[in-house]
Amino acid sequence: MKTNNRVKNLREKHPKFVYEKYSYNILNNNFKMFFQFKIEPDIIFSPEITIKGIDKKRLALIGDRVLNNLVFHIGLIEVLSYWKAASSPEIIIKAGYLNKEQIKWWKDLIFNGMGQFFYENNINFTDPNFLKISNDFKGAERREQYRGKLKTSKVLVPVGGGKDSVITMEILKRNINCFSLNPTLASKKIMKAAHCQNPIIVERRIDKNLLKLNQKGYLNGHTPFSAYLAFLSVLLALIFDHKFIAFSNERSSNEGNLKYLGRNINHQWSKSFQFENLFRKYSKKYLAKEVEYFSFLRPLYEIQIAKLFSKYPKYFFSFLSCNEAHKTNSGRKKPIKGWCGKCPKCLFVFAVLYPFLKQRDLIRIFKKNLFTKKELLVIMKELIGERKFKPFECVGTKKESLVAFYLSWEKASKLNELPFLLKYFEKKILPKHLNLKKESQRTMKSWNNQHNLPVRFKKDLKYLTNYIGMLQ
Structure with missing residues (x-):
């Protein structure tokens, strides 16, 4: 397969992307990181990150060599957002040194984590000459892994605006320290409702040159944001002295969307x-051996999490996980800051909540009954596997989407009110899946043993799921 001409021209015009340097300083109890990248011959980026409310004494205990290592790695994951603009054939690392194992790890991260970007931009990333990562580090090595001990009393929990982190916070409750990157109104409301005391706030400033390039026709698209948060969370764990980092990723995220170039x-x-395991291994070897990074909700499906969420009504009108709510199209439009009611994420969340929430609460959240919208039929088909493509959104597996629509149909049937999508589901989908009742029961009672939960956290999650009758 040939890469399209626009990509080919950009790669020829900009053959090298350079991670030039990084630095950091402390200003008014804020830890500020600075990076410089270059797309040769002449495009410069200077993104910045600020971590607020740090303890200077704690930083002194960590030491400059450890901080240098962690900031260097934050720069590496930051690279992806800027490299993609031209997808240069070579990434040159001048800011530090990577050994062969690390270079392979980072290439794997790019190839796996940016698959959607390659697909949407028609890029042949399987070409053996597509990407080279090379070292050009000239200085003396100033970096080392953190080998000290960390406190186990509290757990670091990243908070976005969605329902999943709500469940993690509620179950772990008094033993958490929240952090949020560029917090939205939804994440602020959620942290306040969860009584997160003194949440850690991180501000990330994207270089405006990147937005200008996007508007000029340079490449744009998906980057592995959760990988970004993973590296950031390790730095935060050390700065704020936490051994445990509990993400809220569930088993549903293991399923892909489509095949592209094999x-x-x-x-x-x-x-x-897969990423969780790869990152844990990398982090323990190169970042901080003591840190335990894991996903607290890994044993569960999204629809199981939705049932748990239904037990916490104080969050119903605060959470927001519609990605359209925050999109600006590279600065061309203002974000709508609410559920759009048109995208796969909205329909999926509506479907997994419908069986467990009162309809008046759902309508108040989404402003309308999404099952009445005929224009969402195509999206429903994509979600449940009636088409070859599963939407590029953080949605559940095709199987659990089927379960969600089945349970929604079952509930609506009892109320004698079948809106358009559920009527279609009854007529066209149900006859193809005669075992959906049993499949629904299995899904709602399932527990995935492929996880990295420390024993004490596994007990906490199992206790609550057993309590609400989810597990056998």
Whole structure:
């Protein structure tokens, strides 16, 4: 397969991407990181990240060599957002040194984590000459892994605006320290409702040059954001002295969306169990051996999490996980800051909540009954596997989407009110899946043993799921 002409021209015009340097300083109890990247010959990026409310004494205990290592790695994951603009054939690392094992790890991250980007931009990333990562580090090595001990009393929990982190916070309750990157109104409301005391706030500033390039026709698209959060969380764990980092990624994220050039393309790859294992190994070897990074909700499906979420009504009108709500199209439009009611994420979340929430609450959340919208039929078919393509969104597996629509149909049937999508489901989908009742029961009672939960956290999650009758 040939890469399209636009990509080919950009790669020829910009053959090298350079990670030039990084630095950091402390200003008014804020830890500020600075990076410089270059797309040769003449495009410069200078993104910045600020971690607020740090303890200077704690930083002194960590030491400059450890901080240098972690900031260098934050720069590496930051690279992906800027490299993609031209997808240069070579990434040159001048800011530090990577050994052969690390270079392979980072190439694998790019190939797996940016599969959607390659697909949507018609890029042949399977070409053996597609990408080279090379070292050009000239200075003395100033970096080392953290080998000290960390406190186990509290767990670091990243908080977005969605329902999943709500469940993690509620189950772990008094033993958490929240953090949020560029917090949205939804994430602020959620942290307040969860009584997160003094949440850690991180501000990430994207270089405006990148937005200008996007508007000029340079490449744009999906990057593995959860991988970004993983590296950031290790730095935060050390700065704020936490051994445990509990993400809220579930087993549903393991399923891909489609095949492209013989590869499985998964929008949620950096949320998957595969990435979790790869990152844990890398982090313990190169970042901080003591840190335990894991996903607290890994044993569960999204629809099981939705049932758990239904037990916490104080969050119903605060959470927001519609990605359209925050999109700006590279600065061309203002974000809508609410559920759009038109995208796969909205329909999926509506479907998994419908069996467990009162309809008046759902309508208040989404402003309408999404099952009445005929224009969402195509999306429903994509979600349940009636088409070859599963939407590029953080949605559940095709099987659990079927279960969600089945349970929704079952509930609506008892109320004698079948809206358009559920009528279609009854007529066209149900006859093809005669075992959906049993499949629904199995799904709602399932527990995935492929996880990295420490014993004490496994007990916490199992206790609650047993309590609400989810597990056998």
